Amino acid sequence: MAERPPVTDWATDFDHLSDEWAKHSPEILADLRDQCPVAHTERFFGAYLVTRHTDIDAAARDTETFSNRITIINDNHPDNVGLELPPITLDPPQHGPVRRALLPSFSPKATEALAPTVAAIAERLLDEVAGQETVDGALDYAQMLPVEVMGHLFGVPPEIGPSFRRWTDGILKDGLSDLDIARTAARETQEFFASQLRARRDAGDAAPDDLITTVLNAEAEEPDGTTRPFSERERIGALFTLMLGGIDTTWSSLGVILLHLGTHPDDLERLVDEPALIPSAVEEFLRFYSPVTIARYINTDAEIGGCPVSGGHRMLLAYPSANRDPDYFERPDELILDREDNRHMAFGVGVHRCMGSNLARMELHVGLSTWLKRYPRFELDVDLEDITWSVGPVRGPRSVPLRIPAPRHMTAA
Ligand code: HEM
Known part of the structure; x- marks a missing residue:
């Protein structure tokens, strides 16, 4: 794997694959939003990083200028189109027909019907670690739940879970700076x-x-009203997209929620006392700790927020940064469990807005409430500084060791 030279200046030399970015991206993004809202780097054959809410919103909706044919920035040349992942790597007009064919599987009704199964999976995962003094909220729980849910939806045996995790990591994390890993995982x-x-x-x-x-x-269904079956490439690509989209995003969100609650006892106590707050709390966790930063390919020379950007290059839309933009949110750097009017961008905007948002929300609600019923008290078992964060388009804590105190009736004597 190639050595990554340290970043000299985040405005002119950013590296979103560096360890520093993984650890400190919220602080780096806050500085850039303030001082250089469209950052640039010569790395990755020249790329941009867009950080303000208004610019991200406009760029995500302008599918003519900013194409989805590339959604990650790695060491590949921008003209070397990567994986075909319909619908996310399709632009209009090809995008809509494929998306619409997949949407019914993720409707609110279909998702609601799945909730008891998700609850049963969550209970079983917690049974497997019952009695332990330390449980890893990420490795033992958050990372397992969406893998099992997607396995259930696909109708494949649970034994495939470890492969789903390895392939997802291989494409979205380790493979970003080691293309051989990505190729093997993709194949x-x-x-x-x-x-x-x-x-x-x-x-x-x-x-x-x-x-x-x-x-x-x-x-x-094509715009002229005719229908056609998916091609085999579209079928494989769509299943691949659903695996990638459905696993890492949700596990990163659930993992960071448990990390937050393990380090903020007041928030933990409030959620345990007022479980009715879980839906608004989940929205606030999604806003505050948004996991996804996604790329676009720039079709032609253009301007974003007054800054020129060159066609043929790529740019990152930092949804996590949009979600902390003080021009859009009041008190953006405070996590407010009952925040009202929380129109965050964690699921993106425009035609590519997350197709699995109903499923993701349900998994987070069920995953969190099941955990809290079992473990109303817990705390992080290591220093927050020692938590390592994944690099790449999806940010989340890799491991969240949580100390579970013995139940009160056992310690009272
Ligand atoms: C907390 C969990 C999740 C987050 C934060 C999230 C975030 C996102 C974001 C930001 C996008 C937009 C990408 C863009 O602008 O190009 C997206 C698209 C997408 N997501 Fe999610 N996602 C989550 C869970 C899921 C789940 C559970 C699934 C399904 C199994 C899923 C499937 C997809 C698909 C298929 C797309 C592409 C939609 C299109 O191109 O029309 N996601 N997601």
Whole structure:
């Protein structure tokens, strides 16, 4: 893996794959938003970083100038188009038909029906660590829950969980600065979904009613009203996108929620006493600790917030920074569990707004309330400084060791 030269100046030499970014990106973004809202770097063949709410909002909606055909910035040349991940790597007009075909699987109704299953998975995960004095909120719980939920939706055996984790990490984290890791993860994921599709095709009418079968039979409705089946590349790409989109994002959010509560006893006590606050608290956690920063390919020379940006390069839309912009949010640097009017951008904006937001919210509500019922008291078992954060498009704590005090009735004597 290539050595990364240290950053000399975040405004002119940023490196979103550096360890410093992973650890301190909220502070770095706050400085840039204030002093250089569109930062630049010569790294990555020249790239930009957009940090203000108004600029991110405008750029995310301008799909003609800013293309989704590349959504991560790694050491690949920008013209070397990476993975095909429909619908996220499609621009209009190709994007809409594919997205609309997938949306029903993530409707509020479909998601609500899944809630008891998610609760059962959460209970089982907590049963597996019951009685331990220390539980890792990230490794034992937050990272397991969405992997199992996606496995359930896909209709694949739970034993595939570790592979989902390895492939997701390989594409979204370790593979960003080591392209061989990314290539291997991509090949294995594609082969896996291709074989699953084959099995369902072979099963014919006996194929299980799951997300892989839904994608196998998906049809895109074109603007002229005609429909066509997905191509095999679209099917594999869509399943790949759902795996990537559904796992790391949600586990990063649930992990950081437990990290926050393990270091803010007042917030923990309030949520335990007032569980009705969980929905608004989840929105505030999503705003305050937004995990996703996504890239765009710049089609033609353009301007963002008065700064020129060059066609043929890439730029990052820092949704986490938009969500702390004082021009848009009051008291942006305070986490307020019952914040009202919280129109955050954690799920993005415009045509690519997260397709899985209903599912993500439900998993976070169920995951958090199940944890709090089991563990109303806990605290971080290491120094906050020692927490390591993942680099890449999805930011979250890698490990969150939490000390669980013995129940009060056991210590009272
Ligand atoms: C806390 C959890 C999640 C967060 C913070 C999140 C965030 C995002 C963001 C910011 C985007 C927009 C990307 C862009 O601007 O190009 C996005 C798109 C997407 N997300 Fe999520 N996501 C989460 C969970 C999920 C889940 C559970 C799924 C489904 C299983 C999912 C599937 C997708 C898909 C398919 C897209 C692409 C939509 C399109 O291009 O039309 N996400 N997500």
